[in-house]
Amino acid sequence: MPSLTKTRRFRILTSRRRMIGLLLRLAVAILAIIYALFPFLWIVSAAFNPSGSLATQRFIPERASTANFEELLGGQSYSLHPYKLWLWNSIKIASIVSILAVFIIALSAYAFSRFRFRLRRSLLLGVFLVQIFPSSLTIVALFLLFRQIGDYIPAFGLNRHGGLILAYLGPILGINVWLMKGFFDSIPRDIDESAMVDGASHWQIFWNLILPLVRPILAVVVVLVFIGTFNDFLLARTLLQSTEQFTLMVGLYLLVQTRFTQNWGLFAAGALIASVPIVVLYLLLQNQIVSGLTRGAVRG
């Protein structure tokens, strides 16, 4: 029976090794989670710490209160940092951009999916190539472009949301078109063909047939573009100049840039309000993408 004992010993050995491995892994997990979450928890603590300054913060605030939030959303210094206005600007801009974007992307994806025409392949490739060029590199040119446009059409010039929205929409086609085209491709042509026999136009097919079928992917694109626009700092920082035009990210930077240590509590409250919805959207979106993908496939 030597072989049996050998296996048993091996099993005990491996199970002990597995236990140690598991414990090590759990230790790593705890350390990693602390690393990942600490900044976030620290900002939660700072937001509810009424003293509001960087130096006097404790991890568990002594007298937790919502003083920072009250000050931020309408305190004495509100005119210096109009947080609600910034939040509204960000939501407004990101909403307009994401809705226009999804419409433009869907139109293009339909054309790439349903028509065969000259230049089709080169346009598809071109759309992909332009977005490889990092958009941060064109920041100076965009600034100059909008300054020039503003000389003639102020509503789309510098320091205006109209101009910023156009700038966000510029490189929007890119990878999104590829993504959506894939979904359009997965919807069988037979649906279009039979509708066409019934006399439907391309527009009717697009609007009444295809779009309802790809609603999940439309939602995913809207949310992705919304988050991307909402989070942008560089472009908004470059094109916007006055406090009341700022988006949230630029506003928060302003808050930190001037009197950082005193404004720490205000910044924390503002950062919390701004990031919690985005984090939630993000975590929800993970499943959404997966279900969007599977649903699209099932329907195709």
Place this chain on the structure above:
Amino acid sequence: MNKIRHAPKGLRYIALRLLALAVVDAFASWFLYLLTRDRAWPLATAIIVVTLGVNIVNLRTDLYPLRWLSPGLVLLILMALYPIIFTVYTAFTNYSDGHLFTKQQAIRLLAKEQYLSESAPIYRWTAFRSPNGEYALWLMSEDGQAFLARPGEAIQEGIPGESGVGALDEEGIPQSIEGYERLSRANTVRFIPEIGALEFGQLPDTIKVSSLDKAAQYQQRYVYDEARDAIVDSTTGKVYRADETTGTFISSDGEALIPGYQVPVGLRNFKRLFTNPALRGPFGIVFLWTFEYALLAAFTTFVLGLFLALVFNDPIVPGRKLISSLLIIPYAIPSAISILIWRGMLSPQLGVISINLERLFGWSPAWRSDPGWTRVAVLLINLWLGYPYMMLVCSGALQSIPQDLYEVAEVDGANAWQRFRYITLPLLLVSVGPLLVASFVFNFNNFNPIYLFNEGGPPIPGATTPAGYTDILISYTYRLAFAGQRGADYGYAAAITITIFIMLSLITVFSSRYTTRAWEEVSENA
């Protein structure tokens, strides 16, 4: 193949479409008129291309599919492609503070400058005010001639019965002007601050009130003489010739008018970049650090991401889904906000990390003023921001590695390190390799951690252009264009942008061994 059988043919639809096209064309023509008047050729060209394209696509039925693409393509051309081309154009001009305008615009701006000549005609004035606060002046010259002047309109002769001018009183001043009320002496005094701020009449002849009853005619100071291509100062008679190599109006004794204008300067910006010793020093530091930053950022995030993915890839770990949800939270928080939080935590003396290091070791690094430690801080922040993405990517790639390879290796007696080194890593790099190149390129231009943490600082001493030890090329460019105390230099910034672009293109091409696979996938889908 789906032949385009019918573009929709409803008459109403066609009429609506043509109407929309007409509106677009009208708008474009108006814009083009303004642009050509100012000789703003680059933008004018872009508008012409786009407008022509939209028209052709909408008028030719065989281009019907392109109509669907037109909104996206118009935006792509104007807001993504044009800026790229314009960057190239700008790099070869002297576009900078002091040279912001086209020559036409500069001439027009200079023409607005006015002066009061000693021989200027003097008028006695009476003010009229409309209910919504607009003003008109009734002017009497010394020889008894009367004029009516309103802001922004040419001065006209004052004749009773014309332009709503009522009957004159014994002093020759109308009792009323239609739409305006004559101001009494007392009211004139009350409104004099407003009246005094206005210019009446139209350029080049404008009138300003100079005292309670006197008004004087101002004259244009700088007059452009097209024949000589020069600007003449009417006050002194001095001639400023247009110098097309520097883009300034310059007099024979070397005095230049402000503003100047844009001219092409050839390779001058690039020459400055590579030959001017005062610029080359900071540029060299920034240049090297950009490469170090991009490489280290890509490498550190990959290593941590891969490590975490390996640790949690084993199914024996309980709650794997929860753990990975928690670990990707740094990726979900808007990065600008996270960086500012880190800025607070690493704040010297006051930030939580500095305080605790101080407490434990009696010392904490100067995270924001020491060049080396600031670089470390930027990389640490970047690591926190970037590892979740690498973790997600790696755990996806790990799951696609066939398990039997490991079993075979185990039978052959390979230890854990050997299995990792000879199975996991090579197979992983096949799929993750292109993403590492992409991560390098992304971090090469990763502006936010640099700018938001410390604005690129601490500053490099002795640099003639603003530059800091953590500045990467893109933030250096940003500073040159927007934050220079010595004035913005867009031409020079554009030259650096092009340098970055060329380098990135070369890197992408050289690493194409890895990226060809991605390319093939892309073109297969087409």
